[in-house]
Amino acid sequence: MTTATGTDPxxxxxxxxxxxxxxxxxxxxxxxxxxxxxxxxFPVVQLLxxxxxxxxxxxxxxxxxxxxxxxxxxxVLRNTFExxxxxxxxxxxxxxxxxxxxxxxTDNARNRLILWVLLPFWTSFLVRTFAWIVLxxxxxxxxxxxxxxxxxxxxxxxxxxxxGVMIGMVHALMPLAVLTMLSVMETIDRKLMPAAFxxxxxxxxxxxxxxxxxxxxxxxxxGLLVFITSLGFFITPALLGSPRQTMITxxxxxxxxxxxxxxxxxxxxxxxxxTALFVFYLYDRALGMTTLAGGGTQSQRGAHERGLVARGxxxxxxxxxxxxxxxxxxxxxxxxxxARGSVERAPRVSGRLALRLAVVxxxxxxxxxxxxxxxxxxxxxxxxxxxxxxxSLKWYVAILEHPTWITAITRSLIVGVLTAxxxxxxxxxxxxxxxxxxxxxxxxxxxxxxxxxxLPRIIIAVALFYFYARLGLIGSSLGLILGHTVLALPxxxxxxxxxxxxxxxxxxxxxxxxxxxxxRVLWHITVPLIRSGLIAAFLFAFVTSFDELTIALFVSAGVxxxxxxxxxxxxxxxxxxxxxxxxxxxxxxxxxxxxxxxxFQRRTARRD
Amino acid sequence: xxxxxxxxVQPDSGEVWIDGxxxxxxxxxxxxxxxxxQNYALFPHLTVFENIAFPLRMRGVREATxxxxxxxxxxxxxxxxxxxxxxxxxxxxxxxxxxxxxxxVYRPSIVxxxxxxxxxxxxxxxxxxxxxxxxxxxxxxxxxxxxHDQEEAMIMSDRICLLxxxxxEQIGSPADLYFRPRSVFAADFIGESNLLDARVAGIDGxxxxxxxxxxxxxxxxxxxxxNARPGDAVKLMVRPEMLSVLEDGVSADNVLNASLTxxxxxxxxxxxxxxxxxxxxxxxxxxxxxxxxxxxxDASIRLGWAKESGVVLPREGPAV
Numbered sequence: 001m002t003t004a005t006g007t008d009p010x011x012x013x014x015x016x017x018x019x020x021x022x023x024x025x026x027x028x029x030x031x032x033x034x035x036x037x038x039x040x041x042f043p044v045v046q047l048l049x050x051x052x053x054x055x056x057x058x059x060x061x062x063x064x065x066x067x068x069x070x071x072x073x074x075x076v077l078r079n080t081f082e083x084x085x086x087x088x089x090x091x092x093x094x095x096x097x098x099x100x101x102x103x104x105x106t107d108n109a110r111n112r113l114i115l116w117v118l119l120p121f122w123t124s125f126l127v128r129t130f131a132w133i134v135l136x137x138x139x140x141x142x143x144x145x146x147x148x149x150x151x152x153x154x155x156x157x158x159x160x161x162x163x164g165v166m167i168g169m170v171h172a173l174m175p176l177a178v179l180t181m182l183s184v185m186e187t188i189d190r191k192l193m194p195a196a197f198x199x200x201x202x203x204x205x206x207x208x209x210x211x212x213x214x215x216x217x218x219x220x221x222x223g224l225l226v227f228i229t230s231l232g233f234f235i236t237p238a239l240l241g242s243p244r245q246t247m248i249t250x251x252x253x254x255x256x257x258x259x260x261x262x263x264x265x266x267x268x269x270x271x272x273x274x275t276a277l278f279v280f281y282l283y284d285r286a287l288g289m290t291t292l293a294g295g296g297t298q299s300q301r302g303a304h305e306r307g308l309v310a311r312g313x314x315x316x317x318x319x320x321x322x323x324x325x326x327x328x329x330x331x332x333x334x335x336x337x338x339a340r341g342s343v344e345r346a347p348r349v350s351g352r353l354a355l356r357l358a359v360v361x362x363x364x365x366x367x368x369x370x371x372x373x374x375x376x377x378x379x380x381x382x383x384x385x386x387x388x389x390x391x392s393l394k395w396y397v398a399i400l401e402h403p404t405w406i407t408a409i410t411r412s413l414i415v416g417v418l419t420a421x422x423x424x425x426x427x428x429x430x431x432x433x434x435x436x437x438x439x440x441x442x443x444x445x446x447x448x449x450x451x452x453x454x455l456p457r458i459i460i461a462v463a464l465f466y467f468y469a470r471l472g473l474i475g476s477s478l479g480l481i482l483g484h485t486v487l488a489l490p491x492x493x494x495x496x497x498x499x500x501x502x503x504x505x506x507x508x509x510x511x512x513x514x515x516x517x518x519x520r521v522l523w524h525i526t527v528p529l530i531r532s533g534l535i536a537a538f539l540f541a542f543v544t545s546f547d548e549l550t551i552a553l554f555v556s557a558g559v560x561x562x563x564x565x566x567x568x569x570x571x572x573x574x575x576x577x578x579x580x581x582x583x584x585x586x587x588x589x590x591x592x593x594x595x596x597x598x599x600f601q602r603r604t605a606r607r608d
Numbered sequence: 609x610x611x612x613x614x615x616x617v618q619p620d621s622g623e624v625w626i627d628g629x630x631x632x633x634x635x636x637x638x639x640x641x642x643x644x645x646q647n648y649a650l651f652p653h654l655t656v657f658e659n660i661a662f663p664l665r666m667r668g669v670r671e672a673t674x675x676x677x678x679x680x681x682x683x684x685x686x687x688x689x690x691x692x693x694x695x696x697x698x699x700x701x702x703x704x705x706x707x708x709x710x711x712x713v714y715r716p717s718i719v720x721x722x723x724x725x726x727x728x729x730x731x732x733x734x735x736x737x738x739x740x741x742x743x744x745x746x747x748x749x750x751x752x753x754x755x756h757d758q759e760e761a762m763i764m765s766d767r768i769c770l771l772x773x774x775x776x777e778q779i780g781s782p783a784d785l786y787f788r789p790r791s792v793f794a795a796d797f798i799g800e801s802n803l804l805d806a807r808v809a810g811i812d813g814x815x816x817x818x819x820x821x822x823x824x825x826x827x828x829x830x831x832x833x834x835n836a837r838p839g840d841a842v843k844l845m846v847r848p849e850m851l852s853v854l855e856d857g858v859s860a861d862n863v864l865n866a867s868l869t870x871x872x873x874x875x876x877x878x879x880x881x882x883x884x885x886x887x888x889x890x891x892x893x894x895x896x897x898x899x900x901x902x903x904x905x906d907a908s909i910r911l912g913w914a915k916e917s918g919v920v921l922p923r924e925g926p927a928v
Contacts, residue, residue, distance in 0.1 A: 038750070187649065188647060189652075191645050191646075191647060191649040192649050192651060193653075194611075194616045194636070194643075194645075194649070195635035195643065195645055195649035196651075197614075197615070198614050198615075198616070198636050198637075198639075198641055198642065198643040198711075198720075199637075199638050199642070199662055199663035199666060199710065199711070199714075200636050200637045200666035200667055200714065201637055201662070201663075201666045204667060210651055213653050214651075214652065214653055263699075279768075297628045299851070333644075359816070454779065
């Protein structure tokens with residue numbers, strides 16, 4: 001750093017200043033990164049570290065050994081992968097038509113229909129699982145209808161078995177699959193299918209050869225997210241399944257709550273994490289990470305740069321899609337011969353009609369079940385049964401009279417509001433910085449912020465539990481708020497970045513050229529224009545916290561009970577109409593908030 | 609309209625005939641048409657070769673023939689080397705040519721183009737215009753070309769169909785549309801024009817006498833049938849290059865007195881702007897001559913034109 005090197009000290013100084021100012025300019029990233037490192041990365045790493053030590057404190061792999069060798073755990077692992085695999089497959093098969101329809105219909109229709117995906121997406125897993133208990137039980141709505149129509153004599157066993165778990169899981173995760181696939185499909189040029197038609201392709205060929213391959217990154221991203229999320233599920237298998245459908249997360253909960261065996265819980269978490277990372281790795285090799293964030297279908301690599309394996313798959317894929325195309329068209333040709341179309345008469349578009357019908361059925365499957373909760377909450381019976389005996393408010397009265405419910409509701413509201421506030425304070429500057437600046441490590445920073453969204457929640461929950469135990473934060477609202485903020489941050493950052501993407505920055509420059517100082521530009525121009533987006537982000541963060549069970553399950557420790565935690569505790573004991581009443585209130589509340597958030601978000605979009 | 613012809617949108621009324629066959633409701637893939645989209649709609653996951661081979665594969669053409677045909681059209685659009693690349697590795701102009709190649713490889717009876725040059729910059733657009741015209745002549749296929757750029761239409765067309773609000777305003781050769789527009793819209797849309805308010809004073813065979821709003825008697829000729837009757841309000845259209853600034857002692861069929869507002873040297877041509885007594889602005893374009901005329905602003909000048917150069921147009925609606 002002396003002139004002896006022959007460098008002019010002034011340029012050196014200049015370079016140093018430049019680097020310095022690059023650091024100071026990145027201040028918006030500092031709070032969020034510090035927070036995530038302290039409240040998320042450190043606890044998780046600590047837990048993973050812990051799993052490598054035995055009771056005596058010496059390094060060991062005994063916990064991992066136990067996981068693989070003890071037959072019970074092995075069975076649970078196999079169960080978990082089996083259930084997650086089937087869930088993924090069914091979510092994609094069912095979600096694809098919805099996403100395809102939403103991506104190819106008119107803007108108006110999409111805006112109206114997407115609510116029916118977003119509502120279940122944001123509705124509590126707990127509420128939706130209770131709804132399936134109402135529907136699928138031996139004396140539930142479905143058996144009741146089947147018997148009264150005369151299709152079945154004895155009630156079908158739909159609950160407390162694999163069928164129940166699959167229905168619940170697919171229902172829970174299909175919205176995620178739809179939204180992920182939709183984000184990729186929306187980047188596919190709408191003119192490609194018409195182009196294929198004019199070049200002589202029938203519907204089937206055009207779809208399978210052109211549209212489907214282009215939508216594959218979306219399918220893969222959806223599969224990835226659904227698979228990893230289902231690995232961490234415990235609500236559905238616990239409430240809708242039998243012990244034979246026990247999933248790994250349930251074992252983690254049991255290990256921590258009953259045995260206080262953190263190292264083993266950590267080992268299980270590691271196994272989950274390793275699986276998740278491995279799946280991510282496969283995904284990245286095949287398609288690249290950018291598509292996960294809805295970054296579009298076109299990977300940066302050229303065709304000739306792809307590896308042998310990818311090309312091999314490509315060739316097989318091309319043959320497969322072509323065959324699917326011919327098969328679909330074969331059906332269409334037969335159908336056309338039967339329907340006898342002519343060039344003088346407008347043809348009935350049977351393909352689109354079938355798609356529409358399928359989408360309606362699937363949307364009903366997604367959105368309708370939650371509402372079966374409502375009538376049950378007014379029953380006079382002491383148990384859940386279909387049809388309910390109408391006409392009593394006693395379950396609502398019971399909630400109001402019971403202090404545990406009231407405190408739980410109050411705590412959930414307070415924790416939700418504070419979580420959302422904290423997440424906004426940390427997330428907004430970061431979102432601005434990420435949306436407007438290109439910098440070294442941007443993708444890494446973005447990935448880090450999104451990790452809590454992708455990681456199985458149970459890992460975060462157990463890690464925080466162990467971390468908090470030493471800080472004395474167990475059973476405190478503060479602990480809950482910090483934990484929930486980790487989960488809410490990705491939503492806040494994504495929502496605000498999406499709004500900023502459509503924001504024309506020349507407005508800011510115009511204001512600055514007219515003599516406004518940076519703070520005044522922010523206050524008078526930027527904030528008013530993106531206000532609706534900010535409100536939406538706040539509401540999404542609030543709902544994330546309000547609905548959260550996994551972290552609450554551990555951190556609240558039976559003291560600082562939140563509403564979902566209270567519902568879970570009740571449900572484990574007995575599914576009573578009280579739960580239906582609480583669920584109804586929650587459904588109503590969350591629906592209003594989500595509709596409001598959507599309204600605000602769209603208002604911003606419209607202004608552009 | 610293009611979408612209806614392509615079979616991608618169904619018409620509310622009317623019929624579509626392609627090559628002597630009724631095709632109003634025929635599906636797109638049975639119409640034997642080619643279409644070049646505004647953004648080219650090249651399939652991003654397929655190589656250039658596969659893109660061009662796509663329509664042939666859809667028609668079950670043999671692999672060897674496909675290879676031969678794709679090479680032939682790539683040769684034709686002068687991009688023989690790019691077959692193995694993906695579309696996004698090409699420039700806009702190259703993508704444009706591939707889109708065209710994909711659409712002519714199966715020799716459709718008609719090629720539809722939806723503002724194919726819209727996404728290119730000016731210089732490339734000018735190049736591609738001539739390129740497309742060359743291909744059009746070489747291939748001898750029918751091309752239906754949609755554009756908002758009237759210059760593009762004039763350069764490339766044998767026949768122009770002028771649309772206004774989804775209705776056909778006029779169909780004719782570029783010269784027809786330029787010299788014999790049939791409505792104010794057509795006259796105004798293509799090229800520059802002077803439109804003078806006038807009233808029909810008398811009709812004598814093909815010759816018309818008009819009472820201009822400026823108070824002068826003007827003469828013009830009809831080409832086609834004449835439905836106008838004396839007293840009808842009309843507009844008289846004269847192209848700026850048909851007007852000349854008259855020197856003292858020279859006369860013409862029609863003469864208007866005006867006061868000079870501006871003379872602009874554009875380059876090869878000089879534009880003279882003047883104001884008539886009633887305030888109407890009028891423009892005259894002439895070849896630039898040296899020395900430039902030394903007229904001052906507000907100088908009084910006379911503008912004259914031959915009666916054949918004026919076109920009588922109805923104020924609104926179809927031609928008289």
